[in-house]
Amino acid sequence: MDPALAYLNHGSFGATPVPVLAEQQRLRTAMERNPVGFLAHRLPELLDGVRAEVAAFLRADPAGLVFVDNATTGTQTVIAQARLGPGDEVVTTDHCYPAVLAQLRRSVEASGARLEVAEVALPAPGRAEVAEAVLSRLTERTRLLVVDHVASCSGLVFPVEEIVAECRRHGVPVLIDGAHAAGMLPVDLGRLGADFWTGNMHKWVCAPKASAALWVAPRWRDTLRPLVTSHGVADGFWPAFDWTGTRDPTALLAVPAALDFFDRPGWTAVREHNNELARQGAELVADRIGTSPPPADGLAAAMRLVPLPRPLSESDARALERRLLDLRVVVPVTYHGGWRWLRLSAQLYNTLSDFERLADSLGAGPVYLR
Numbered sequence: 164m165d166p167a168l169a170y171l172n173h174g175s176f177g178a179t180p181v182p183v184l185a186e187q188q189r190l191r192t193a194m195e196r197n198p199v200g201f202l203a204h205r206l207p208e209l210l211d212g213v214r215a216e217v218a219a220f221l222r223a224d225p226a227g228l229v230f231v232d233n234a235t236t237g238t239q240t241v242i243a244q245a246r247l248g249p250g251d252e253v254v255t256t257d258h259c260y261p262a263v264l265a266q267l268r269r270s271v272e273a274s275g276a277r278l279e280v281a282e283v284a285l286p287a288p289g290r291a292e293v294a295e296a297v298l299s300r301l302t303e304r305t306r307l308l309v310v311d312h313v314a315s316c317s318g319l320v321f322p323v324e325e326i327v328a329e330c331r332r333h334g335v336p337v338l339i340d341g342a343h344a345a346g347m348l349p350v351d352l353g354r355l356g357a358d359f360w361t362g363n364m365h366k367w368v369c370a371p372k373a374s375a376a377l378w379v380a381p382r383w384r385d386t387l388r389p390l391v392t393s394h395g396v397a398d399g400f401w402p403a404f405d406w407t408g409t410r411d412p413t414a415l416l417a418v419p420a421a422l423d424f425f426d427r428p429g430w431t432a433v434r435e436h437n438n439e440l441a442r443q444g445a446e447l448v449a450d451r452i453g454t455s456p457p458p459a460d461g462l463a464a465a466m467r468l469v470p471l472p473r474p475l476s477e478s479d480a481r482a483l484e485r486r487l488l489d490l491r492v493v494v495p496v497t498y499h500g501g502w503r504w505l506r507l508s509a510q511l512y513n514t515l516s517d518f519e520r521l522a523d524s525l526g527a528g529p530v531y532l533r
């Protein structure tokens with residue numbers, strides 16, 4: 164991480180620790196010394212080793228765990244195979260990641276189904292109210308519910324346990340977009356009991372980029388297949404996903420090194436550090452610009468929002484991001500519920516001084532805040 168930056172956007176893309184990159188390079192060297200030996204002979208066994216470690220980390224049955232390049236591919240894999248028909252309904256929320264929303268829109272348009280977007284207002288009132296806002300959109304025509312584990316635009320931690328439990332009672336399949344969840348929250352997929360969960364290892368586990376998991380409940384494993392068909396498609400769930408053509412698998416193979424890296428401080432300590440730093444940082448910045456962060460009440464973790472003090476147009480929001488970037492402060496301006504927000508992320512490489520830099524920059528510039 165460039166020490167000149169106040170880098171408060173781990174949520175979009177974060178830095179990978181040097182020892183993890185070194186492990187990826189070691190694997191790459193091994194691959195290049197004997198590409199056939201590595202890719203054709205060793206890879207299946209290596210992937211099974213990674214699968215065992217990632218499954219243990221997510222408390223998931225390894226039989227249901229496969230790998231994808233990123234959460235976008237994970238959600239698309241499920242949504243593209245949802246078998247929707249005219250009159251069917253799909254439910255999501257107004258926190259849904261734009262790329263996933265685009266996938267849903269394409270899917271319903273192609274099938275004649277309908278998309279129901281549940282509004283979840285900020286500040287979020289509480290777990291039960293958030294769950295109810297989503298669940299109130301279910302009908303007997305609902306064929307799929309797609310909800311974030313942690314939302315991108317808001318950092319909101321959805322009460323996925325309550326949502327999944329209720330969907331199961333109604334027989335509605337649930338896809339959880341866990342792009343931010345692994346590493347930020349203690350994930351227990353065994354207890355959660357969702358139909359599908361996908362999440363990045365390259366965000367809050369800090370593994371190299373293009374490493375992500377897709378977990379699938381037993382009843383879908385015989386039919387769900389990757390978007391790209393290759394040799395193993397007829398051989399079962401794992402073989403179908405393990406090889407989708409030649410690619411560099413070393414990001415994925417370095418995931419255990421990232422898990423080990425954070426095992427040393429301990430995952431609980433890392434989470435507590437990041438959550439508390441994000442909370443303090445949000446208070447500090449909000450205090451300086453005269454607003455207050457929405458109360459979290461267990462619905463926020465290492466990404467927090469600070470409302471901007473007055474409305475900004477889309478182009479002014481992007482101009483504000485660029486102006487801050489010129490001052491070497493990296494932070495996204497997000498939009499939700501008709502308002503613009505600074506979305507602040509905290510990771511081990513951040514300190515409160517990064518948030519001070521942001522607060523100082525907002526106070527100093529020509530900035531659109533006054």
Ligand SMILES: Cc1ncc(COP(=O)(O)O)c(C=O)c1O
Pocket residue numbers: 174175233234235236260262263311313314315340342343363
């Ligand atoms: C909620 C959510 N879903 C999906 C994604 C897509 O992740 P990726 O770009 O790694 O596919 C993101 C990225 O930030 C996200 O925040």
